[in-house]
Amino acid sequence: MMFSIAIRNMLRQRRRSLLTATAIMFGTGLLTIGIAWQQGVLQGMLGKAAAMAGHVRIVTADFAKKEQLFPIAENIADTGPVVKAVAELPGVRGVYPRLQLPATMTVGEDIGEVFGLVTGAPLEFYTEVLDLDRNIAQGRMMADDKEAVIGLTLAEELGAKLGDEVIALGQTQDGSISPIKVTIVGLYDMGGGNVNKMAYVTLEKARWMADIPDGATEVVVFCADRDDAEAVAAAAGALPATAGLEVKAWSQREPWAGMLQLQNTIQTIIVLVIVIISSLVVLNTMMMSVLERTAEIGVMRAMGLRRWQTLSLFVTEALVIASVGGLGGAVIGAAGGLYLQKTGINVGSAVDKLPAAFPIATTVYADFELEQLFWSLVLGFVMAVVGSLLPALRASAIQPVEAMRSRR
Amino acid sequence: MPVICQLKSVRKDYPMGDLTVTALRDVSVEIHAGEFTVFSGPSGSGKSTALNLIGCLDRPSAGSVMLEGRDVATLGDEALGAVRARRIGFIFQSFNLIPVLTAYENVELALRLAGVKDGRDARVKKALNDVGLGEYLDRRPAQLSGGQQQRVAIARALVKQPAIVIADEPTANLDSTNGAAILAIMKEMNTRAGVTFLFSTHDPDVVAQARRIVTLHDGLLVNDTSRPRAS
Numbered sequence A: 001m002m003f004s005i006a007i008r009n010m011l012r013q014r015r016r017s018l019l020t021a022t023a024i025m026f027g028t029g030l031l032t033i034g035i036a037w038q039q040g041v042l043q044g045m046l047g048k049a050a051a052m053a054g055h056v057r058i059v060t061a062d063f064a065k066k067e068q069l070f071p072i073a074e075n076i077a078d079t080g081p082v083v084k085a086v087a088e089l090p091g092v093r094g095v096y097p098r099l100q101l102p103a104t105m106t107v108g109e110d111i112g113e114v115f116g117l118v119t120g121a122p123l124e125f126y127t128e129v130l131d132l133d134r135n136i137a138q139g140r141m142m143a144d145d146k147e148a149v150i151g152l153t154l155a156e157e158l159g160a161k162l163g164d165e166v167i168a169l170g171q172t173q174d175g176s177i178s179p180i181k182v183t184i185v186g187l188y189d190m191g192g193g194n195v196n197k198m199a200y201v202t203l204e205k206a207r208w209m210a211d212i213p214d215g216a217t218e219v220v221v222f223c224a225d226r227d228d229a230e231a232v233a234a235a236a237g238a239l240p241a242t243a244g245l246e247v248k249a250w251s252q253r254e255p256w257a258g259m260l261q262l263q264n265t266i267q268t269i270i271v272l273v274i275v276i277i278s279s280l281v282v283l284n285t286m287m288m289s290v291l292e293r294t295a296e297i298g299v300m301r302a303m304g305l306r307r308w309q310t311l312s313l314f315v316t317e318a319l320v321i322a323s324v325g326g327l328g329g330a331v332i333g334a335a336g337g338l339y340l341q342k343t344g345i346n347v348g349s350a351v352d353k354l355p356a357a358f359p360i361a362t363t364v365y366a367d368f369e370l371e372q373l374f375w376s377l378v379l380g381f382v383m384a385v386v387g388s389l390l391p392a393l394r395a396s397a398i399q400p401v402e403a404m405r406s407r408r
Numbered sequence B: 001m002p003v004i005c006q007l008k009s010v011r012k013d014y015p016m017g018d019l020t021v022t023a024l025r026d027v028s029v030e031i032h033a034g035e036f037t038v039f040s041g042p043s044g045s046g047k048s049t050a051l052n053l054i055g056c057l058d059r060p061s062a063g064s065v066m067l068e069g070r071d072v073a074t075l076g077d078e079a080l081g082a083v084r085a086r087r088i089g090f091i092f093q094s095f096n097l098i099p100v101l102t103a104y105e106n107v108e109l110a111l112r113l114a115g116v117k118d119g120r121d122a123r124v125k126k127a128l129n130d131v132g133l134g135e136y137l138d139r140r141p142a143q144l145s146g147g148q149q150q151r152v153a154i155a156r157a158l159v160k161q162p163a164i165v166i167a168d169e170p171t172a173n174l175d176s177t178n179g180a181a182i183l184a185i186m187k188e189m190n191t192r193a194g195v196t197f198l199f200s201t202h203d204p205d206v207v208a209q210a211r212r213i214v215t216l217h218d219g220l221l222v223n224d225t226s227r228p229r230a231s
Helices: A001-012 A013-055 A061-069 A080-087 A123-129 A152-158 A203-210 A226-237 A257-293 A292-300 A307-343 A370-396 A401-406 B047-052 B076-087 B103-113 B120-130 B144-160 B178-194 B204-209
Strands: A056-060 A092-105 A113-119 A136-139 A147-149 A167-172 A179-186 A196-200 A218-223 A245-249 B005-018 B019-032 B036-040 B062-067 B088-091 B166-167 B197-199 B210-219 B220-226
Touching: A001 A013, A001 A307, A013 A257, A013 A307, A013 A370, A056 A061, A056 A226, A061 A245, A080 A092, A080 A218, A080 B062, A092 A123, A092 A152, A092 A257, A113 A123, A113 A152, A113 A167, A113 A203, A123 B210, A136 A401, A147 A152, A152 A179, A179 A196, A179 A203, A179 B178, A196 A203, A196 A257, A218 A226, A257 A292, A257 A307, A292 A307, A292 A401, A292 B005, A307 B076, A307 B220, A401 B088, B005 B047, B005 B103, B019 B047, B036 B204, B047 B062, B047 B166, B047 B197, B047 B210, B062 B210, B062 B220, B076 B088, B088 B144, B103 B144, B120 B144, B144 B166, B144 B178, B178 B204
Parallel strands: A113 A196, A147 A179, B036 B197, B036 B210, B088 B166, B166 B197
Antiparallel strands: A056 A218, A056 A245, A092 A113, A092 A167, A092 A218, A136 A179, A147 A196, A167 A179, B005 B019, B005 B062, B210 B220
């Protein structure tokens, strides 16, 4: 009967119940969309970051200390044994030596002012991991050491087009000036922003430029499952071939370790803010209900309604409203999440100025999962319980003699 | 008849800021089973306070309140609630039915709160039949007249077969015809089923029907008159 009373009380003040349900509906819907969006941003960044930096990265300890300065001299002189040993570990999908070399880029005769990052890696890295071949906007993939594929943004900054020759002026590992000349055969678009500012050449070309014939500044490892990165890193770190080298999973390296923590904090704040705001609306409407029904509660208390029964009466009412609002919110959240997953949002120039360590594409897509919907619904019920608890406690504290004094 | 309820040297104080207002002063009274008693007196005389104490809605500042041999003044909130649910019926001036429940459900609620599980349906229907509302089981309070609502309230108070029924100004919100009808029903319940009724009222018709009149003034019991039972 208490459940029946709760439902009828909900229908009794339809507008107020609708307002409460709407608050929970928007709370639940916003949570679903917000979490899906944030997951999308993170997954997008991680996906790009993993493609660019590897699930696990192996470098020399000195390179790790000074990597912001691109210390070419701190390289792994012979990457062959490392690649061979790590490739045999379970859960490893691919192992690639890679060089990232800072260079001044020039098209034509004038010495350029455009700073770029020349990346050299095996062609399989570009096709199997980076999907560079599928992101060529103009032209084709490079076929030999004389060719390069560069990003649209870099091409725009250089004023370069397909077929142009680019001179990249870098350094060898001993500090000597080292230019390379390559022909642009492809322009890639991997989502805009700083993701499109790389110049990709063959591993051999980059090795020649840095004068590291058999080595690389880093060896990047890709796992079958990104979540296994830390376990693979531990296994790779224990190999004799990596002795003296730093082997770390992406989640153990900055900025990702910090980013993950930041992401969790931001997500917690978003959840708390939405839950608190929605709970306040529930609290407000439920408190009005309690005040209006003080005499009625007093009568029921006089008839023997226990405190816990009074408490449960109001919490049940809020939960019934939360069920209605939560279902509405689930529909809104799922629709919004799926829409953003399909179309994404163009964040435009907002991400262009970010450093290369934050490879966010211009268009960010949500990452909607049913699990997010489930947790949003759970939080919808949390909003209802949190919001109704204070009014319910107040109702349960009503003394019948006080409540009925005004309505004898 | 046995004593069903007893106030022993009861005092009730209400703090009002820095002041203390004493609503009852050293009141002692015994209520016997089957009585039809009116607590009368002007406003502020303490009659409602006395009924609240007997009805386990409040506790005395001093003295004791015995109900069926047990001092209820010492009970906690939950225990008092249980006593109210099982042993006391209330009839209020404003009827105070639960607006979202039908007449049937309003009466049934009293049984549920009293923890009655068996034979609820028959008891509810009988209680409503006894007050002449057997045809109005599915009506909500808003679909009933004031007199009909008060009859539902009587059925709700009586359905659990309480030790005592407390009626606080039960006819005050009714016209004279309905008031007389309600009074007649309660009188009949008292005579036929031996239900103990305690009233607080200003209504001379109610006072005229009472077999015992307890008069309070400024918190003091000033008169206690009994009339012989009419044959």
